Amino acid sequence: MDEYDVAVVGGGPIGCYVAEQLALKGRRIAVFEEHNTIGEPTHCAGLVTQRVLDITKCSQDAIVQNTIYGAIIHSPAGALLTIGGNNIHALVINRQKFDEHIAQKALNAGAAILRNHKVIAVKKQRSVITLDIQQDEQMTPVHSQLLIGADGAHSHIRDSFGFPQPIEKLHGISAELSDSTLDPKYVHIFVGSTIAPGFFAWVIPTNVQGTTARIGLCIGKHSTHPLQYYYTALLQQPLLQGTTVMKRFGGTIPLGPLKKTAVDQIMLVGDAAAQVKPTSGGGIYPGLLCATHCSIIAEEAFQKQRFDEKFLRHYHAGWTKEIGRELSLGMRFRSIFSHLTDRQFNKYIEKLGTQKTIDTINTYGDIDYPSRLVLPLLTTMPSLLSLTPTMLKHKNK
Ligand SMILES: Cc1cc2nc3c(=O)[nH]c(=O)nc-3n(C[C@H](O)[C@H](O)[C@H](O)COP(=O)(O)OP(=O)(O)OC[C@H]3O[C@@H](n4cnc5c(N)ncnc54)[C@H](O)[C@@H]3O)c2cc1C
Known part of the structure; x- marks a missing residue:
């Protein structure tokens, strides 16, 4: 039977980043990812800041598709507010390449990245974690001392071990377009009840010519129509006339960071812990910050041989101190925003x-x-x- 110091459930950017950090310390670590390809299917608009590349030490060349200088906000009445323009405020990344890059760094550091390995069940018995892993039709048990749940918005680990739930889950729809004629320096944001009630819609130019774009929207729980209705409305915007939809995808954004992210032998990180900016739905930067705390405390846990909740709670305290206030304030701003008429x-x-x-x-x-x-x-x-x-x-x- 395979035995690891740490088992990470979920080969997204956050799980692979934690794996890299712990592998660099010499820990035997395996990442279990249910899909065959890292980064697929993509559920992301790919808008981040330079901080994300700084933390992950990814070079711009491989990942960045475009740079964003400003935003044009469209009011429900059709008025425009243009902000920014002179400095770079965000980067548009190729999310699949970014995920692959972080997974490769984890591999290089010595972690095992096991694709097509779905974690079906997890048990804790006498200080040993046992994961039942499904690969094709076969089930294999795997043992570890520590478990890190980085299994995204619908986290099985969160649900199996009685962690609290995110306050809100936003449902989103997104698409890749070609044949656009956008100013590549600006993203467009649409607000209002007819386009994205409870959140906003976006149009992000994904190349320096402005001829390709990623569009999408999320809606809040009080929306009167299904997502598809608003997606159709977004596509009908004059800005998108003449464009061609190349690919469509959906996704869930969990909001309201959990009040508890560690129990005996288990820590939750990234979307699994709803470590997401409530104002924009961006989870890569806060997830990476929290992943840094997660890997530091995991390493200390091995040094001190302390895998109990009391010790692992230092992880919760660490990330809360670093970004908890910003995320809580974000929930309050979101509350104002989602109530605006x-x-x-x-x-x-x-x-x-x-x-x-x-x-x-x-x-x-x-x-x-x-x-x-x-x-x-x-x-x-x-x-x-x-x-x-x-x-x-x-x-x-
Ligand atoms: C429409 C949309 C747009 C977004 N736009 C942005 C953006 O512009 N910028 C930004 O910063 N963030 C954005 N986000 C959020 C961002 O995608 C997430 O915050 C980020 O992916 C979180 O990374 P993660 O590693 O925690 O989770 P994920 O990327 O979701 O990775 C979790 C992984 O776990 C795997 N998994 C799940 N269950 C199991 C299991 N039982 N066994 C094995 N593997 C399993 C999944 O296959 C997945 O690969 C967006 C999200 C959505 C839905």
Whole structure:
């Protein structure tokens, strides 16, 4: 029977990153991935910041398809608000290549990456974890001392060991387009009840010519129509006339980071722990930050031979200290955002369109840390304070 120090369930970017870090420390580690190909199927718009490449030490050349300088926000009434323009604010990555790259780094460090290995069941008995792995028609048991659940939004590990659930799960739909005629420097964001109720829709140019794009949207739980309805509405936007859909995909975004991410011998990380920015649905950067804490505590657990919940809770404390406040504030901003009516969107998008507020957004806006914009923006535009009752009302949710 195969035995490992650490078993990671899920060969996404977060699981493979943890595996690389622990393999570099000499731990025997295996990543179990149910699909045959790392990075497939893709469920991602691929918009990240340079921080993601810095953490993973991925070179731009292999991964980055385009650089984004600004955003054009479309109000429900059709008014446009353009922000940014002078500096790079985000990178568009080829998500499959990115995932493959991180998996390859884990392999190079000495981790085993086992594709087409689906974890069907996990048991804890006398300090040993036993995983039942399905490969083709065969079932094989595998043992490990520590288990890391990096198995995404629908985490089986989270559900099997009584971890709390994310507060919300957003459902998304996305597509790759060709024949677009976009300004490659700008993403487009659409808000409002007829296009993406409870969240937003996006159009992201994926090459430097603006001739290919990734589009998509997520909707909140109070949407009146199915996803397909809003997807059709997005495709009918004048901006996308004449484009061709090359590929479609869907996905789930878990929001509201879990209050508990470690129990005896098990830690959850990435989407499995809903370590996702609630304002944008981006999970790669916060997931990687948390994965760093996860691998540090896992290594310490081996050094001290402490795999109990009390010790592994240091992981929870570590990531919460680093990014917990930002994610919690993000949930409050999301709460305000998801309660805005189309009239309010129209009003605020119009009000934000002064040179002074745009300058403030350009100076302080950061897609990884949206809270850094709040105080400067409230100072520039005090009328936004009228939104704080909604924020306080949802403080404890
Ligand atoms: C529509 C959409 C757009 C997005 N856009 C962005 C974006 O622009 N920027 C950004 O930062 N984030 C974005 N995200 C979020 C991002 O995709 C996730 O945060 C990220 O993939 C999380 O990585 P992960 O490794 O935790 O999970 P995943 O990437 O989901 O990987 C989990 C892996 O576990 C495997 N697995 C699951 N169960 C088992 C099992 N039982 N046995 C074996 N393997 C298993 C799965 O096959 C999968 O490969 C988007 C998400 C969606 C849905």
